[in-house]
Amino acid sequence: MRPLDERGAWAAKSKKEYDLDENGERIRLPSGRYKTHKVDLTGWNSQENALVWRKAWADISNYYLERAGSPERIDHRSNAERGIDEIPTVHMGVAACQMEKKGIATEKGELNRNIQKANRLIREIRAQIGKLKEWIADLFKARENAPEQTQQSPNLANLLMKYLSVQREKSRKYSQSWQRQHAADELKTIAAAVNYLSERGISNLDELDASLSSVSDRAYSIREGMKTAEQRMKELQKLLEHGRNYQTYKPIQDEYRQIRWKGKQEKFAEAHRAELTLWNAASRYLHANLTDTKTLPISKWKQEYADLKEQRDTDYTKLKATRAEVAELQKIRKCVDIALKAEQPEQTQNRAKRHEQER
Structure with missing residues (x-):
């Protein structure tokens, strides 16, 4: 793309300026030429402009989505700006998207699927x-408002046993065979809950709350490690992509530079436009992100990517184990809730009896 001036004529996208030394003199290079740098004249590569354009695109898109009665909305802000503690997916690009549509798995697509899978898992664990946490906070609040003699933290093992007796009582109206099967299922649930609590030394709500905080911290720590690995994998994918393009199309770029006749050079450039474009993009990226582009450590990048993938997969397995632990805590919550509700009428009756005896 090129800019137009007020008369509709083509204008320059950039200009060269001479670098000057401390005395304000031009700096001569060993080749005899003067050292220069490129000055952008359009602002098209400005990060500030990119943010303005992104917001404008989101605003106009949302206007027409609303007019069309669609519930979807576009948000131009990054995950960090929106307070979303998740790593964003990789930009796929046209080539990778087309391959994925044809059912051909790509490295970018695979990385994105794994990032999305991990993001979903951590969202579920957090929820x-x-x-x-809310449930325990409500129980603590109820305990504070209860009579002084009932303010001590209830024993969880006793509550689980209470849950069993409540379930056994409820099942009496069903057939003997159903009661046996139901009792066996409930025993398995309670046995798993008791084992969980026993292994972690949890006997009351205070200890359960502390254990929950520990599980939460562990989940976040695992995800942070995964995010670091995924971020580096994204960087390595770009380096590998541009590194391959740089090496693959360098002979074409060298041939293009060796052509001295302008007409012949332009004809060659037209015939090899795609390859030269890819090489130029790779050259710009690599020079911006590497100190040395003479030798590209592609094998080293591949090995680092494979190591990070293995680490990320291991961490994902740990995260799934954490989800299973949270699921076990949810089962315990359900049992404790039922037991506490069953205890309330009993406590009310006991208080009434004490009041009668005192009178």
């Missing part, structure tokens, strides 16, 4: 931990 469940949030619910459990």
Whole structure:
């Protein structure tokens, strides 16, 4: 793309300026030429302009989405700006998207699927931990408002046994065979819950709350490690992509530079436009991100990517184990809730009896 001036004529996108030394003199290079740098004249590569354009695109898109009655909305801000503690997916690009549509798995597509999978898992864990935290907070609040003699933290093992007796009582109206099967299922649930609590030394709500905080911290720590690995994998993918393009199309770029006749050079450039464009993009990226582009450590990048992928997969397995732990806590919550509700009428009756005896 090129800019137009007020008369509709083509204008320059950039200009060269001479670098000057401390005395304000031009700096001569060993080749005899003067050292220069490129000055952008359009602002098209400005990060500030990119943000303005992104917001404008989101605003106009949302205007027409609303007019069309669609619930979807576009947000131009980054995850960090929106307070979303998730790593964004990789930009796929046209080639990778076309391959994925044809059912051909790509490295970018695979990385994106794994990032999305991990993001979904941590969202689920956070939501469940949030619910459990709210539940415990409500129980603590209820305990504070209860009579002094009932303010001590209830023993969880006793509550689980209470849950069993409540379930056994409820099942009496069903057939004997159903009661046996139901009792066996409930025993398995309670046995798993008791084992969980016993292994972690949890006996009351205070210890359960502390354990939940520990599970939460562990989940976030695992995800942070995964985010670091995924971020580096994204960087390595770009380096590998541009590194391959740089090496693959360098002979074409060298041949193009060796052509001295302008007409012949332009004809060659037209015939090899795609290859030269890819080489130029790769050259710009590599020079911006590497100190040395003479030798590209592509094998080293590949090995680092494979190591990070293995680490990320291991961490994902740990994250799934954490989700299973949170699921076990949810089961315990359900049992404790039922037991506490069953205890309330009993406590009310006991208080009434004490009041009668005192009178």
